[in-house]
Amino acid sequence: MRLGFTHFLLVCAFASLAEAQTPIWRLLPNSPPQPSVARHDDVYFVSPSRGWVVNGAGKIYRTTNGGASWETQLSLSSTYIRSVAFADSLHGWAGTLVQARLLYATTDGGLNWNQVLNIPNPLPTGICGLWTVEDSVVYGSGKYSGPASLIKSTDLGATWTTLDMSAYASALVDCYFFTRDSGFVIGARGPGALTTDSLVVLATTDGGQSWSTRFLGTRAGELGWKIVFPTPSTGYVSIEAFTGTSRYLLKTTDRGWSWIEEQFIDEYDAQGIGFATETKGWIGGWTGSTYETTDGGWSWHSAAVGSLINSFHMLSDTLGYAVGRRVYKFSSDSTTVAVLAPFTLPGQTTLEQNYPNPFNPETHFRFRLGIVGIVSLRVYDILGRVVAEVMREAKPAGSYDIPWDASGLTSGVYYYRLRVGDFDMTRKLVLVR
Numbered sequence: 001m002r003l004g005f006t007h008f009l010l011v012c013a014f015a016s017l018a019e020a021q022t023p024i025w026r027l028l029p030n031s032p033p034q035p036s037v038a039r040h041d042d043v044y045f046v047s048p049s050r051g052w053v054v055n056g057a058g059k060i061y062r063t064t065n066g067g068a069s070w071e072t073q074l075s076l077s078s079t080y081i082r083s084v085a086f087a088d089s090l091h092g093w094a095g096t097l098v099q100a101r102l103l104y105a106t107t108d109g110g111l112n113w114n115q116v117l118n119i120p121n122p123l124p125t126g127i128c129g130l131w132t133v134e135d136s137v138v139y140g141s142g143k144y145s146g147p148a149s150l151i152k153s154t155d156l157g158a159t160w161t162t163l164d165m166s167a168y169a170s171a172l173v174d175c176y177f178f179t180r181d182s183g184f185v186i187g188a189r190g191p192g193a194l195t196t197d198s199l200v201v202l203a204t205t206d207g208g209q210s211w212s213t214r215f216l217g218t219r220a221g222e223l224g225w226k227i228v229f230p231t232p233s234t235g236y237v238s239i240e241a242f243t244g245t246s247r248y249l250l251k252t253t254d255r256g257w258s259w260i261e262e263q264f265i266d267e268y269d270a271q272g273i274g275f276a277t278e279t280k281g282w283i284g285g286w287t288g289s290t291y292e293t294t295d296g297g298w299s300w301h302s303a304a305v306g307s308l309i310n311s312f313h314m315l316s317d318t319l320g321y322a323v324g325r326r327v328y329k330f331s332s333d334s335t336t337v338a339v340l341a342p343f344t345l346p347g348q349t350t351l352e353q354n355y356p357n358p359f360n361p362e363t364h365f366r367f368r369l370g371i372v373g374i375v376s377l378r379v380y381d382i383l384g385r386v387v388a389e390v391m392r393e394a395k396p397a398g399s400y401d402i403p404w405d406a407s408g409l410t411s412g413v414y415y416y417r418l419r420v421g422d423f424d425m426t427r428k429l430v431l432v433r
Contacts, residue, residue, distance in 0.1 A: 023276075023318045023332045025305040028067040031327035035059065037384030038415055038426035039308040040323035042084045042130075044092070045315055052110060053323055054081040054094055056384050062110050067321070067329050073110040076101065080383050085130035087138065091156055095127025095140050097382060103127055103140065105157050119160045124149035129174035129185075137180040139208075144223065145412065146171040146192050150185060150208055168211045170197050176227045176235075181207040184214070184256055186224030186237055194242045194413075195221045195358050195432055201237060203256060215250060215259040219243075224250075226311070230275035236297065238273035238283055239264075242358060242430055249273070249283070251297055262297045267353075269428065274312020276320060276330065284309020284324055286428045308426065349423040354404075354416065358430040361409075365390065365402045367418055372396050376419040379404070379429075387414065395420075406431050 032040065037056035045051030049066045058076035063069060074081075079098050086092035094104045094113065102124060103116040126143030133139075140151040148165035150172065165172060165185070170192045177183030182205050190197030199217035201224060204210060221243030229235040237250035237259070247264040264270060268285060275281030279296040282305050292303035308324035315321075320330040352366040365377060375395045379388040390404050406414075411433040417426040 023330050025303070025322070025328050025330050027306060028327045028329050030069050031067060032059065032061045032070055032072075034325045035384065037080070037380060037382075038417065039310060039325055040327060041080075041082050042311045043313045043321050043323040043327065044084045044086055045313050045321055046086050046089050048315060048319055050089055050109075051313070051321060052084050052086070052092065052094075053327055054084045055323075056080040056082070056097075056382065060084070060094055060104075060110065060113065066333075067327060070327075073106075074104065074113045078383055078385070082126065082128050082142075083130040083140070085132045085138070087132040087135055087156060093130055093132075093138060093140070093157065095130050095142065097126040097128075097143065099123060099125045103151070116157070116160070119151055120162050122147075122149065122162060122164055124151060124162070127151070128172070131175045131177050131183070133177045133183075134180045137177070139175050139177060139183070141172040141175040141185050141187075144171055144173045144187070144225075145194065148172040148187060150175070152208060154180065163208050165202075165211070168202050168213070169200050171223065173223065173225050174227050176229060178229075178232070178255075181205060184227055185211075186227050188223045189216060190220070193432065194223065194430060198222055199224050199237075199239055199250075201227075201250065201256070201259060214256055225271045226273045228273055228275055228281075228312070229256075230281065230314070231278050234278045234296075236273055236275065236281065238270045238285075240269060240271055240285070249297060265291060265300060272309040272311050272322065272324070274314050274320060274322060276314055276317045280317075282309070282312065282322070284322070286426075290324075349420065351418045351425045351427060353427055354429045358432040359406070360432050361407045362403060362405045363429060365404060365416060365418075366400065367402075368399045369395055369397045369420060371421050371423075373420040376417075377402065378417050379406075380415045380417065382413055382415075390416070 035055040035057035040055040053061045058079040060074040061070045083095040104113045127140040128142040131139045136156045138153045148169040150163040153160045169187045169189050172187035175185045188197035189200040199222040201215040202211045203214045223240045225240045226238045235252045248261040250259045252259045270285045272284040284290040289302040290305040291300040306324050306328045312322045322328045348370040350368045354363045377391040
């Protein structure tokens, strides 16, 4: 159900243009603007017209007309909202990365959101993934930096239980359930650091009372990020890697009993993954463009699906939504959306991955300017707060290598953003103490 950085020029396509014959991805021009933390994080639709989007700036948005217009339903300061899911058009939940404000719920379609205060200890430090099944059962998994926890409700959120998953994993990110009892959680297992832990896929058949390991990676520094099943038997897992250069994804064709690794694009930071059919799908992330496959993941090519994609929600093989910098729609309707076409950066301005990465405590930012302009280079924490202004000054065209010392910061994931003229790009960096 729920189901980088080549940029794309957003070229408007209005009603005067002929309707596309086959579904393609387009920007929703009236969708919420790019938040200060670089992207929207999750999207959920209960029907082709009614859906919600959340982001790290503490915002929840709703549309009731398939993305043609949006309204702000919740705005929380200093709160990173990571996940969202609905059981029906009225009952929904939004998970955050702030333990003191872990989960919010609505019973009226988002007109009112209230903090959930009856989740028992041990309280998770964040909810990265939410899943609803069979109308009344809700699961929430997290956090990507640990510890591994799972929350569960079987009565539409009236009461909750907390499952300590530390015996099976060091961190959890996403979850997927076929029934109230049968499903998967993905994350990592190891000493408890992003650069040392290995990918793990866990399965349960008794509602989370016991778990079996269906896949355990052999490479350090890999984390299962998103899991999707376009068919009951075929599923995929995107893998975010913090070390090395080779990249992979997981695939199953037997309902998750066994998983195989497929080679992906080297040095790509994969996150969002979605499939319209068993073989046609997309992967987005922090690095490079969004990629598409039409052969079940054996080969990939660049696709115009926007950038920084973290979540897909496919309602059918001809209709779906994705969120990253903006909100994108997969459909054949071109009357309310803007076509995504390849974009050549002005004067070949580029921002490279910082090196080393992970780092402690010094790293370097490398970028090339194809234009003369005022350069803004800032570092943000996961809540979207500026923790360092590395540069803000006029610079001529040319190549730059800027050292930066993060001695005053704690270990964790941060983001750096380069802005000059029309160029605006964000990448991720990891500080390890």
